Amino acid sequence: MKLTDKRFWIFEAxxxxxxxxxxxxMELFYKLRLDSDVLPICIIILITYLIGHAVAWKSNRSCAWLKLGLTTYLFSAVALAVIFAIIFVIDWLAPTEVSDDVSADEHVGFSALDLTLVIILIWGIISFIPTMVTAFVASLCFRAKTTVATGMKLRSISLESIGVDGIAYTKSEALRIAEEYYNSNIPILGGDVYLFNNGNIKPTYDNWYCNRNNSETSYEYVARSYQVACDYIKKYPDNANIFFSIVKGHIDK
Incomplete structure (x- = not known):
């Protein structure tokens, strides 16, 4: 996950x-009153979701809504429990003094254990549906952008979302890139094949490589690596969802 990834910030929003x-x-089913006493709870819930969304996005390499929603729900639940545990410990270490006009049997303090457990329980029951709905809407948003790009004859895709620093190209574009490397006297060390479908990028684990032989001149290696790359890309079954990444090398002068 990189902070420059716009999709991350969209999902955070x-x-x-x-x-x-x-x-x-919570208001509908439990008659929660949105007054000043409930405002801290709303802020905690927002912080909980922000943490859950961030961790879920980092742990996912695709925009599959079901997996994204479940992981968001799980990490948000953990975040909520940790936040309330911290609040409860702080309240326990610095208890609120009971004034003289309050009965000794009455508990004072926002973060009482019973209130904490009730809020966590209510959130655990209620939040599942909003979390899954949000993940589904976010996934539709990301896929809509992908669909528009694909409709404009997408020629390359960034592999950043799956943790790879590179770009993959369609078959025709990959052949053009390979020819540019050849004309620039740049050898092609190899490449990998990826499947791009419904906004998700997955490696097919198909690849090729071309090592330099000891007896080869630099020009011979460039020419042979170019031919190996072209042969592999051309022979690969035609599929509009298939993309090729190319690993270039360099010639020591």
Missing amino acids: FAILSTALTVGL
Whole structure:
């Protein structure tokens, strides 16, 4: 995950939607009153979702909504439990003094254990649907952008979302790139094949490589590596969803 990835920040913004849906359902089913006493709870829920969204995005290499939603729900639940545990410890270490006009049997303090457990339980029940809805909407948003790009005859894709620093190309574009390397006297060390479908990038684990022989001149190696790359790319079954990454080398002068 890189901070320059716009999709990450878009998904983080969807935490607001998750919070709004969750608080709305809590109001609907549990008659939660959105006053000043509930505002801290809303802020905690928002922070919980922000953390859950960030960790879920980092742990996922695709935009599959079901997996994204389940991991967001799981990490958000963990974040909520940790936040309330911290609040409870702070409250325990610095207990609120009971004023003289309050009964000794009455508990004072926002983060009482019973209230904490009730809130976590309610959130655990209510938040599942908003989390999955948000993941589904976010996935549709990302796929819509991909569909537009694909409709414009996408010629290359970034492999950043699967943790690879590189670009993969369609068959025709890969052949053109290979020819540019050949004309620039740059050898092609090899390449990998990827499947790009519904906004998701997956490696096919097909690849080729071309090592330099000890008896080869630099020109012979460049020419042979170019021919090996072209033969592999041309012979690969035609598929509009198949993309090729090319690993270039260099010639020591």
